[in-house]
Amino acid sequence: MSLEDWPLFEVFIRKRNGLSHIHVGSVHAADAAMALDNARDLYTRRMEGVSLWVVPSGAITVSDPADKAALFEPAEDKVYRHPTAYAVPDEVKNL
Numbered sequence: 001m002s003l004e005d006w007p008l009f010e011v012f013i014r015k016r017n018g019l020s021h022i023h024v025g026s027v028h029a030a031d032a033a034m035a036l037d038n039a040r041d042l043y044t045r046r047m048e049g050v051s052l053w054v055v056p057s058g059a060i061t062v063s064d065p066a067d068k069a070a071l072f073e074p075a076e077d078k079v080y081r082h083p084t085a086y087a088v089p090d091e092v093k094n095l
Contacts, residue, residue, distance in 0.1 A: 008057040009035035011042075013049035018094040021053050032056075 006028040012021035024043050029035035035054040044052065063071055 006030050009039070009054040010057050010060060011035075011039040012053040012055070013043060014051040015049050016094070017050055021051065026057065027054070029054075 009027050009029055009032070010023060011025050011027055013024050014021045027035055027038040027042060029038050032054060036052060039052050039054050043049075
């Protein structure tokens with residue numbers, strides 16, 4: 001398998017425990033183990049995170065921006081889904 005044939009993996013890093021993973025970039029690799037090693041070498045050189053995820057790009061399904069109204073606008077009338085009425089204690093740092 002040549003370098004051009006290696007699949008693309010998307011890389012996600014969690015900065016600290018309690019936070020969500022965020023997308024930071026992509027790497028090419030022959031398999032998932034190599035993708036994890038490449039992601040570690042490329043994206044965590046300065047102790048930037050506590051957890052790495054690598055996902056084959058082909059395994060990600062995305063929504064069409066044209067479907068925005070059908071997917072996201074129905075939630076506008078469900079205010080109970082928005083935590084705006086709750087007071088967050090000062091001790092809670094990551095919510």
